[in-house]
Amino acid sequence: MTAELVRGQNHPLSQSRLEIRISAGTPIVAAAALGDEAGRINGVEWVAHPGAPTQHGLEVSRQAAAEHRLAVDLDAMTEAVHRVSVLLALPASGGGAGPARFGSVAAPFVAVTGLDGTELASYTITGLEAESAVIALELYRRQGAWKVRAVGQGYAGGLAALFSDQGLDQAQQLAGSIHEAVARGLARSVQAPPPRTAEGDRSRHAAAPAVGPDQGATAPQGTPAAPTYGGQPAGMPGQGGGQPPYGGSGAPEPNPAPTGSPINYRHPGRQTAAPPPPPPTAPPAEPGRPAQPVAGDATGWSMEERLYNQVWGMFEDLARTTAAYRSAVDFAESRMDKELEQVLSDPRSRIGGQADAAREAARARHAQLVDQAREALDRDIAQLVAESDVVEPALPPAFARWDNPVWHAYKVPMEIPMALRLGDLHLPEAERLRIPMLLRLPLERGLWIDSGRAESPDGSFHDSHEMRRLAMDTAVAHAARLLAVYPAGEFTVHVIDPAGSGAQALAPLTQTGVLTFPPAQGAAGVGETLGRLTQRVDLVQMALRGGAPDALPPGFDMSQQLLIVNDFPHGFDDRAVNQLRYLADEGPAVGVHLMMVADRQESAGFGPLLDPLWRSLLRLTPVADNHLADPWVGHAWTYEPTLVPAGSQVLHQVLTKVAEARRAWNR
Known part of the structure; x- marks a missing residue:
């Protein structure tokens, strides 16, 4: 019999190995903290969180997600541990994206189950408003037995305020490291689709939600579906x-x-x-x-x-x-x-x-x-x-x-599609099944095509020269898709190729005439292109914020803009890097998007200056690689780019039609 708890109510636990299931209406961060007899957290090593997911009989998820499963082994707790608190928090939203308080999202649901899937107790956390972090429930020891109590204590000051209230001296530092770990996880996550509605639910053979590889808990087949x-x-x-x-x-x-x-x-x-x-x-x-x-x-x-x-x-x-x-x-x-x-x-x-x-x-x-x-x-x-x-x-x-x-019957569209295919995804258990990776349009963040040395699925390695060539081919294929799916005159591509090393891969774009400007080369070309796009972002932002869009210069190009950057960091100084960061952060909101073709290891000389840039971009690879995670259970999916078949003329034919439509639109 499941105990449906209300705030402050407790219930005895009959099992020591448990699973904490969490469901929310938006991606949240889940953590667990150990407490002594007075309820104090005696150090950062007493907290399991996305940056350190395994601690003292606890295992939590490595990323923000709308569903979590936390593993708890009460028998593994030391005698000093008298309390296990389950903590929930909203991810830090530096750009203002995403909810900032629990009062604006659906009430989180937390359930304590046994390893056989039997639900022992549950709690729906209601009454939250301005809070961005909450102690959902706690497992506590009384006279040698364990119980669960519904807490629901929220903190408007977030995780830092929560940890401070629990007596942790390094509260601010730990909260910062947790949000940093979550940001790294979001950078590798496939963009989540919007939530489904009851009216639009499809009838499918639904499998019960289960734990992903980053969560580490165990559950039997056929566990109950989420509440x-x-x-x-x-x-x-x-x-x-x-x-x-x-x-x-x-x-x-x-x-x-x-x-x-x-x-x-x-x-x-x-x-x-x-x-x-x-x-x-x-x-x-x-x-x-x-x-x-x-x-x-x-x-x-x-x-x-x-x-x-x-x-x-x-x-x-x-x-x-x-x-x-x-x-x-x-x-x-x-x-x-x-x-x-x-x-x-x-x-x-x-x-x-x-x-x-x-x-x-x-x-x-x-x-x-x-x-x-x-x-x-x-x-x-x-x-x-x-x-x-x-x-x-x-x-x-x-x-x-x-x-x-x-594609052989391609015509320039009259309106923008909902999404764009950037590759295929598959799991090792289903090698024959490829799922299209669809990204909503317009792009919410830029792309980073990784040209670093990589291992192929067969165990062989691609050298750096081969990876650079493949990365540029992938970037051109993605850019061509974007040009092809937008109406004439509504998408513009710029290219920075400082040393001219991408000339062969860029040939389909340059030869068909779809580029407004030739690829920028040398330090001067880098500075001129970045300055032009940075000024564009500034102008549109000022016009929109001031409510005076008519004040934009006559003939201002209102199309979506994509900047492809090849061979980074060659030809870039600190000022140019800061401009890239600015375009990555502020550009998407006003129609300027970034596609980096780079090897992060080669760019390590810029140090932490580049970290925000990498985190703001979605990493894709020119070869098969299992670096992407789904937004539900966090599986590591193998991504494969969609490239033009060898010897096919389809790319040239499509871009030729795009260029013809663009010229007709400009007349």
């Missing part, structure tokens, strides 16, 4: 605006410029409550067989929205079904270890036929659990593969690979 609020799954991450990742209706509501302004650098205005058109219907499935998948079976205003939502649904389904499988395997191994430990701990059954039989039975139960988990995973993957087979050919150019025949 719901009003029929809507809790804990779905969002980027604001109300557009569901799949099965939803509408798209993000734009943040318009001041009244009377003809300039809008945000996503084209779309309503947030689209009446879902009837999706295509598939033939009735035979009894006992899953329904035949259909492309566009999510809801939305248009087929583009339905396909976008369907792709995100496939991405989440694969993340969660794989998490369920990994959790089931972890649980099977944990159970087998415990059974074998019991056999060894009893001298009477340690040797002889009885011990051998017990060991064999434990291994057999382990194999049975793993086989059951794999069977469920294979079934879900087969369904997703079948869905991918019908979705991939139906994708529009912005979502399609370069080898998709849709």
